[in-house]
Amino acid sequence: MATATAQVSYLEAKKGILSWLFSVDHKRIGLLYLYSLITFFLVGVTLGLLMRYELLNPGKDLVEAKTYNQIFTLHGVIMIFLFIIPSIPAVFGNFFLPIMLGTDDVSFPRLNLLSWWVYIIGAVMALSTLVFGDGPADTGWTFYAPYSVKTGTNVSMSVLAAFILGFSSILTGLNFIVTIHRLRAPGMTFTKMPLFAWALYATSWIQLLATPIIGITLLMIVAERTLGVGLFDPSIGGDPILYQHLFWIYSHPAVYIMALPAFGIISELLPTFSRRTIFGYKAIAYSSLAIAFVGYFIWGHHMFTSGMSGTARFIFSMLTFLVAIPTAIKVFNWVATLYKGSIHVEPPLLYALAFIFQFMIGGFTGLILGALATDIHLHDTYFVVGHFHYVMFGGTGFAFFGALHYWYPKIWGRMYNKAVANIAFVIFFIGFNTLYFPMFISGLMGMPRRYYDYLPEFHVPNIVSTVGSWILAIGLLIMLGNLIVARFRGRKVTERDPWGGITLEWQTPTPPPVQNFDSLPELPLNGPYDYENKPQIKD
Amino acid sequence: MAHTGLVLPNSGHNRDAEANKFGMWLFLFTELLLFGGLFIVYMVYRMLNHEAFLLSSFELNVTMGTVNTVVLLVSSMTIAMAVSAIQMGQAKRSAMLLWITFALAGVFLVIKYFEWSAKIHHGLFPGLDYYNNLPAGERLFFFLYYIMTGLHALHIIIGMVIILFTIRQTNNGTLSPEKHSLTENAGLYWHLVDLIWIYLFPLFYLIH
Numbered sequence: 001m002a003t004a005t006a007q008v009s010y011l012e013a014k015k016g017i018l019s020w021l022f023s024v025d026h027k028r029i030g031l032l033y034l035y036s037l038i039t040f041f042l043v044g045v046t047l048g049l050l051m052r053y054e055l056l057n058p059g060k061d062l063v064e065a066k067t068y069n070q071i072f073t074l075h076g077v078i079m080i081f082l083f084i085i086p087s088i089p090a091v092f093g094n095f096f097l098p099i100m101l102g103t104d105d106v107s108f109p110r111l112n113l114l115s116w117w118v119y120i121i122g123a124v125m126a127l128s129t130l131v132f133g134d135g136p137a138d139t140g141w142t143f144y145a146p147y148s149v150k151t152g153t154n155v156s157m158s159v160l161a162a163f164i165l166g167f168s169s170i171l172t173g174l175n176f177i178v179t180i181h182r183l184r185a186p187g188m189t190f191t192k193m194p195l196f197a198w199a200l201y202a203t204s205w206i207q208l209l210a211t212p213i214i215g216i217t218l219l220m221i222v223a224e225r226t227l228g229v230g231l232f233d234p235s236i237g238g239d240p241i242l243y244q245h246l247f248w249i250y251s252h253p254a255v256y257i258m259a260l261p262a263f264g265i266i267s268e269l270l271p272t273f274s275r276r277t278i279f280g281y282k283a284i285a286y287s288s289l290a291i292a293f294v295g296y297f298i299w300g301h302h303m304f305t306s307g308m309s310g311t312a313r314f315i316f317s318m319l320t321f322l323v324a325i326p327t328a329i330k331v332f333n334w335v336a337t338l339y340k341g342s343i344h345v346e347p348p349l350l351y352a353l354a355f356i357f358q359f360m361i362g363g364f365t366g367l368i369l370g371a372l373a374t375d376i377h378l379h380d381t382y383f384v385v386g387h388f389h390y391v392m393f394g395g396t397g398f399a400f401f402g403a404l405h406y407w408y409p410k411i412w413g414r415m416y417n418k419a420v421a422n423i424a425f426v427i428f429f430i431g432f433n434t435l436y437f438p439m440f441i442s443g444l445m446g447m448p449r450r451y452y453d454y455l456p457e458f459h460v461p462n463i464v465s466t467v468g469s470w471i472l473a474i475g476l477l478i479m480l481g482n483l484i485v486a487r488f489r490g491r492k493v494t495e496r497d498p499w500g501g502i503t504l505e506w507q508t509p510t511p512p513p514v515q516n517f518d519s520l521p522e523l524p525l526n527g528p529y530d531y532e533n534k535p536q537i538k539d
Numbered sequence: 540m541a542h543t544g545l546v547l548p549n550s551g552h553n554r555d556a557e558a559n560k561f562g563m564w565l566f567l568f569t570e571l572l573l574f575g576g577l578f579i580v581y582m583v584y585r586m587l588n589h590e591a592f593l594l595s596s597f598e599l600n601v602t603m604g605t606v607n608t609v610v611l612l613v614s615s616m617t618i619a620m621a622v623s624a625i626q627m628g629q630a631k632r633s634a635m636l637l638w639i640t641f642a643l644a645g646v647f648l649v650i651k652y653f654e655w656s657a658k659i660h661h662g663l664f665p666g667l668d669y670y671n672n673l674p675a676g677e678r679l680f681f682f683l684y685y686i687m688t689g690l691h692a693l694h695i696i697i698g699m700v701i702i703l704f705t706i707r708q709t710n711n712g713t714l715s716p717e718k719h720s721l722t723e724n725a726g727l728y729w730h731l732v733d734l735i736w737i738y739l740f741p742l743f744y745l746i747h
Binding site: 026098101102103104105106107108109111170174175177178179181182183184185208209210211212213215216217220223227228229230231236237238239242246515516517520 | 547549550551552555557558561562565566568569570572573574575576577579580583584587588665666671675676678679682686
């Protein structure tokens with residue numbers, strides 16, 4: 001029955017660029033996202049390197065102060081809205097969620113394609129500010145009023161782009177929720193889903209319920225700029241604090257849109273490479289929902305210094321601390337999974353371990369910032385920049401690259417050079433920590449963020465940081481180069497399960513055919529990581 | 540999709556009416572939150588500028604607002620009847636009820652047009668002299684009035700397009716008692732549009 005036609009992989013099923021651009025196959029859409037995301041990521045990295053170069057010495061090195069402001073704003077907008085928010089859900093969620101659930105597509109395949117096109121439109125709008133109008137916004141990615149209302153740069157286009165990108169995010173989230181509810185394989189109850197699916201489920205609810213708020217808020221910025229109504233600008237009767245509330249009501253939950261999928265990735269990598277059932281499956285699954293839920297009510301911790309009652313500050317601070325509980329539950333369970341496991345050190349595992357290390361640093365520094373007294377000292381310093389990059393880049397970014405290395409053979413049917421991948425990882429890891437760790441020190445010393453210039457006493461940490469950015473860039477280039485070369489010259493992989501994983505994507509042919517499976521997927525007896533009942537897996 | 544050999548029990552390419560309705564409900568949540576942001580802004584500024592908001596609300600035409608409320612409520616009823624009709628297999632009646640809904644939506648927009656143009660005629664619009672010389676609170680009231688009823692009107696127009704599409708599908712005979720999630724979704728969307736107006740009307744026209 002399942003003969004030649006069923007075995008044609010999704011990569012070869014149809015030819016031509018149009019068969020990709022208008023494909024409704026979730027796997028192809030995932031790759032469309034991957035290629036566009038990586039492109040924008042590299043633009044963002046370049047802008048980051050420019051910023052670091054400018055900060056090598058006090059005073060002017062390369063660009064004017066205004067250009068610097070535009071660079072860090074565009075860096076933020078690209079990295080947040082174009083890279084890290086869509087990253088794991090749009091690429092790996094699209095590609096692997098239906099396969100892991102044992103079905104052949106998401107619930108709304110055409111809506112899925114639409115969300116990619118909406119994403120591209122938003123991305124083109126965001127990048128068009130480089131060429132058209134009065135230059136990219138110089139407000140920072142937060143677009144705080146009243147400055148965003150008054151500045152002469154092209155804020156309107158940037159916020160409209162963010163608004164459009166929000167639509168794409170909502171559509172993806174909606175699609176995933178319905179898919180998870182409707183398309184699980186027979187017998188796969190919610191508590192037998194892979195944890196990646198759980199993480200995406202929690203993420204999707206945030207995407208759905210938080211994104212509209214930023215959409216309408218950003219439209220109000222545009223209205224205020226074009227019509228001159230005093231919504232947020234105090235000089236014409238508006239309330240800038242209200243803007244900050246509305247902005248963070250979305251943008252704080254949004255950091256969980258960025259982080260939760262990464263938790264899901266780590267929960268996949270660790271069982272596979274320690275050949276052990278995940279420890280505390282339900283605790284990990286429900287803690288994702290808990291993080292998503294509590295994450296809604298803590299936005300005020302971004303505003304401790306901008307005018308809020310003492311009671312509100314106290315409550316927001318306490319709720320912020322509460323988020324640490326489900327997060328710590330995850331970390332303990334991950335570490336417990338490794339304990340007495342049969343650990344196979346492969347490139348994806350290295351990224352997962354680096355994730356745990358860096359995310360813990362990011363998480364603990366987050367608690368320091370969530371505490372009222374220390375936040376007054378550290379607010380708007382480089383400590384915040386260090387914290388944010390440890391969580392987002394050291395966390396989600398590393399999980400993204402870990403996932404890329406993990407699923408690489410499944411996606412393309414080729415294997416990269418593992419030795420090179422390991423070397424790239426080490427350089428990347430060293431570069432990352434050299435780049436961002438000194439920021440904690442300069443932040444504690446009081447160096448404010450977003451400044452183009454700084455006092456001479458901050459010189460040393462800045463030199464270290466900038467050198468770190470070069471190391472990081474080298475690691476990144478080697479890693480991506482290795483992956484690109486492997487796409488064309490890598491060793492062919494035909495076995496279904498090169499890592500010994502047991503979630504359903506490892507039961508499909510490599511690379512998967514258009515309809516994903518060539519035989520009915522077999523669910524492991526006791527949940528998705530049932531290594532006890534699968535003694536025959538390859539070592 | 541050409542499934543050779545294996546047909547998976549679940550597939551995004553299969554028809555799944557439950558999924559369609561579920562997706563629509565989720566979409567409605569996002570719509571509620573989109574307006575929710577505006578309702579928060581309205582609430583905050585009403586508290587900060589209580590007098591100005593009160594004064595400005597007298598400028599609105601309660602009669603026109605009331606008529607529009609009735610028009611929308613009736614249209615919600617007719618679209619609900621259209622859903623019942625298609626469930627009973629009465630495609631013709633369903634299409635006719637959808638046309639009535641469409642017409643009522645048109646009536647709503649015409650009345651809205653007269654309301655807006657009367658205000659704009661008096662110079663009550665952001666950018667016009669009369670408006671620009673108002674106190675900040677009154678400017679905010681009218682701005683919120685325009686943006687909230689404007690966004691609502693945009694939803695009416697989108698709803699009309701959806702209704703037209705549903706009518707076409709009904710007349711094509713693609714909808715049946717077994718397969719009518721399109722009509723139901725059009726109905727759900729239309730009820731949301733109605734619901735939001737039920738909040739907008741008292742907030743702007745009635746509460747003193």
